[in-house]
Amino acid sequence: MIEVNFDGIVGPTHNYAGLSIGNRASSANAGAISAPRLAALQGVAKMRRLMAMGLNQGIFLPHVRPNVGWLRALGFVGDDAEVLASAWTADRALVANAMSASAMWTANAGTVSPSSDTRDGLCHISVANLSTMPHRASEAAQTERQLRLAFADPRHFRVHSPVPSAFGDEGAANFMRLVPPAGGAAVEMFVYGEGQAGGFPARQHRTASEAVARRHGLSPAHTLMVRQSDAAIAAGAFHNDVVAVANGHVLFAHEQAFAEPSAFHETLKALMPDVAIVEVPTDRVSLDTAIRTYLFNSQLVTMPDGSMTLVLPAEAHENADVWTWLAELIASGGPIQRLEIVDVRESMRNGGGPACLRLRVQVDEEAFGAIDPRFLLDEAACGRIEDVIAHEWPEAIAIENLGDPHLWDRCIKARAALTAALGFAPDEI
Numbered sequence: 001m002i003e004v005n006f007d008g009i010v011g012p013t014h015n016y017a018g019l020s021i022g023n024r025a026s027s028a029n030a031g032a033i034s035a036p037r038l039a040a041l042q043g044v045a046k047m048r049r050l051m052a053m054g055l056n057q058g059i060f061l062p063h064v065r066p067n068v069g070w071l072r073a074l075g076f077v078g079d080d081a082e083v084l085a086s087a088w089t090a091d092r093a094l095v096a097n098a099m100s101a102s103a104m105w106t107a108n109a110g111t112v113s114p115s116s117d118t119r120d121g122l123c124h125i126s127v128a129n130l131s132t133m134p135h136r137a138s139e140a141a142q143t144e145r146q147l148r149l150a151f152a153d154p155r156h157f158r159v160h161s162p163v164p165s166a167f168g169d170e171g172a173a174n175f176m177r178l179v180p181p182a183g184g185a186a187v188e189m190f191v192y193g194e195g196q197a198g199g200f201p202a203r204q205h206r207t208a209s210e211a212v213a214r215r216h217g218l219s220p221a222h223t224l225m226v227r228q229s230d231a232a233i234a235a236g237a238f239h240n241d242v243v244a245v246a247n248g249h250v251l252f253a254h255e256q257a258f259a260e261p262s263a264f265h266e267t268l269k270a271l272m273p274d275v276a277i278v279e280v281p282t283d284r285v286s287l288d289t290a291i292r293t294y295l296f297n298s299q300l301v302t303m304p305d306g307s308m309t310l311v312l313p314a315e316a317h318e319n320a321d322v323w324t325w326l327a328e329l330i331a332s333g334g335p336i337q338r339l340e341i342v343d344v345r346e347s348m349r350n351g352g353g354p355a356c357l358r359l360r361v362q363v364d365e366e367a368f369g370a371i372d373p374r375f376l377l378d379e380a381a382c383g384r385i386e387d388v389i390a391h392e393w394p395e396a397i398a399i400e401n402l403g404d405p406h407l408w409d410r411c412i413k414a415r416a417a418l419t420a421a422l423g424f425a426p427d428e429i
């Protein structure tokens with residue numbers, strides 16, 4: 001199997017409107033001035049790093065913003081400029097929602113079950129409804145369009161529309177998959193929350209996770225529903241990928257990530273005796289520190305030589321507790337051999353670390369060849385993307401700029417320049 005990480009290119013409207021309740025970084029940075037150009041270049045630099053490590057890299061495109069259609073659905077009328085101006089006068093928060101660049105966090109685009117796990121032998125992808133937050137819920141339609149374009153070949157892929165929005169589904173951010181080292185059946189784990197914890201909503205509903213597993217045709221014997229701990233949600237882990245990550249046979253998680261860790265570990269060991277569980281104890285790295293540094297929002301990746309590397313945000317490197325623990329982990333000769341640090345600070349300030357920015361898709365050679373190549377990255381495409389970003393992306397956006405007609409025009413043109421540079425027709429995407 002080949003794994004491709006599809007990163008969302010950070011859109012030209014990237015801003016700090018503080019829209020995500022329960023996401024501490026988003027709330028703490030509300031009202032700050034964002035740097036869209038820098039943010040997008042940091043994202044491409046991360047993609048370049050993973051490519052240099054010998055890994056396959058893909059992209060998803062920023063969504064159409066401002067999302068005028070969404071404002072029209074809320075009753076604003078006239079031409080696009082009139083819709084935006086009247087919405088800005090009526091309720092600035094609505095325009096902030098319509099300007100969000102949150103589609104960059106493609107771990108929330110959907111949930112992917114590789115062909116080896118499904119009954120019909122197809123790679124199944126369910127678009128996430130992201131129904132808990134208004135700015136994120138509006139992503140689903142455009143995400144679906146991109147996924148259906150990228151994975152159009154019915155001989156290999158089956159893309160499902162989102163589950164009904166009554167049941168919140170946040171995609172791969174609440175999903176993990178483990179594979180035994182010697183091959184054999186993988187275990188797919190869906191991590192859900194319940195109710196409110198610390199006043200914050202649990203965004204992933206168990207019913208949605210079960211629906212995704214059913215639709216993908218997973219074997220119930222190798223599918224686990226795991227409850228996220230309320231302590232993690234209350235501390236700001238609005239998605240499980242803020243406190244846990246899995247790759248190959250390795251589960252890397254905080255001690256307080258799950259509601260019933262011992263029962264979960266026992267079930268896992270029974271299903272996969274050679275699973276390696278690397279748990280970080282609270283007395284070494286507190287839940288608070290884990291969430292502030294995004295230690296677990298790292299990409300745990302298998303290198304071409306079979307070893308494993310943890311790709312961490314710079315914030316994790318800068319914290320003494322985290323770094324000391326990681327140094328011991330590497331020295332212990334365990335299953336994780338290397339650490340790589342990336343700078344994605346602009347995304348981090350909205351609560352999106354390296355792992356939030358990517359959707360993992362595992363495919364065999366033939367299915368890899370069936371992916372629309374415009375969504376796959378090489379050096380030349382990186383250069384074209386960087387060029388458009390450097391020329392077209394705004395350098396800074398303050399909250400009051402979100403109502404500026406010049407900014408609206410500029411962002412529309414910037415996205416159009418990017419899609420053209422990547423070979424998409426104007427209305428294709």
Ligand code: SUG
Nearest residue numbers: 017018019020023026107173239356
């Ligand atoms: O949904 N932030 C995103 C961050 C998503 C991170 N993804 C994963 N953990 N996989 C969210 O909370 C902030 C937007 C704002 O405040 O403008 C935001 O949507």
